[in-house]
Amino acid sequence: MIMYLNGQYVPREQALIPVEDRGFIFGDGIYEGVRSVGDKMFEWAAHADRFENGLKGLRINFSRAQIDALEAVCERVVQENGLVDGEAFLYLQVSRGAAPRTHFFPAATVAPTVFVSASKLVVPRKMREEGCSAVTFPDMRWKRRDWKTVNLLGNVLARQAASEAGAYEAILHEDGVVTEGAATNVFAVFNGVLQTHPLTERILPGITRKVVMALVAELGIPVREEPIPFARLTKADELFVCGSTTDVTPVVKVDGTPVGNGKPGPISEKLRDAFEARLYGSVGAGR
């Protein structure tokens, strides 16, 4: 496996960073996860916008021009790893770089660490068709979830709980409402109306969420951006989660309780199919 690290394309074994990197010491970095189909990055501009917003939030010196240049890096990493004929998950991370440990920022001369890797993505078709199960888990994360930082322990522990329960995702809740999934956004359907948490500092502005919202408008599906009350979660007619590797995946079971009739609902299926048409159509490559 070939990875990009600070300007070089190197084998995994040579992709090494100083142990004093602030990513390792403080979780002081921002990342992105981008879907590729063939050699095209899906919704690159939207990912770049979000990357820029997080880096500005943490005040890491990495310009928009430097972000933009990573699109070609992603394409090359896909090629170097022989992933052009299929789909891949691109992982991009920029940390504040390596410096002697101080909580406050190091000198501006410290260069950020820039990392890009690609891994083959095999879409789990059966789960997309039949739906997945989820568990619920308290949202333990910090207060700026709109920045895609690597302070991810709240997400790690939630996904681990899901994994141990044999579920795909953990749906997070806080103060009586559903925020989002450990690595997805969450949508519910009540009486034909879609409902999802509004874009605040409490959730990540998902790129797949953004595409889904555009599709919802195009398809004329009514939607309310209001938090889903946690107590009503399992009373939803339909549930689905969405994300850059999850696409739109119906949720048919929560904590062992069937959602609706225990099968993917019609609005979820319509959006799943419309999303896939957009994904595979807009990047100009067939499945």
Place this chain on the structure above:
Amino acid sequence: MIMYLNGQYVPREQALIPVEDRGFIFGDGIYEGVRSVGDKMFEWAAHADRFENGLKGLRINFSRAQIDALEAVCERVVQENGLVDGEAFLYLQVSRGAAPRTHFFPAATVAPTVFVSASKLVVPRKMREEGCSAVTFPDMRWKRRDWKTVNLLGNVLARQAASEAGAYEAILHEDGVVTEGAATNVFAVFNGVLQTHPLTERILPGITRKVVMALVAELGIPVREEPIPFARLTKADELFVCGSTTDVTPVVKVDGTPVGNGKPGPISEKLRDAFEARLYGSVGAGR
């Protein structure tokens, strides 16, 4: 500078870890900061207890015996760096190790990454005597602050704000109460009674806090473990912060407003002096 990394003592330039280390990717690790005087680690057992608690919390496979063995590693790192004649700050971190990225835990065969470094500590005597200034900052951290994890962005941004204001520390507040400092615990004095946040998941159980609480009992100073209302912070008669590099340091100014008469108060000074006597006495080395 010689560092310990995964069983080896290496120069800083050779202290490298895989970029896929979960410390870098998720902030998936626990750390400790230990004070040494000469070649003795102050309150080692208490640090080891806290380290163990955090590692158990995150379920990182690193046993108490492995933690205990790090005391000798710390001593050697102090020696290798020629710090035996003075004081040092020992930094210890254990991450869940390097593995292909999944939010859930990797296979149990993945070995944790173990890192120890030492840096010379020069005690800022003048600040200990005259007191420091602090700013206030919202507590943005996640919900398990009792585990000393490296998900530290909330602390980083707070200390950066302090640094930019020319202050030593940032005092964090949330829901109308003072939690703690960005890298210290906070004590206030109201009418002769000490007050500090109780030990809950909302704050770090500071080792210096623990020693201070023992000294408070020995000296017969009345204390209440109740959160300090944020609105009353600058109305305190005295304030001090404490931590493994801060010891007991009076706070004489908050957001530019003098605390009390703007000078270290008598209870703060008594505890500062008692703490130093314990620090330099119990480890068996003079200043």
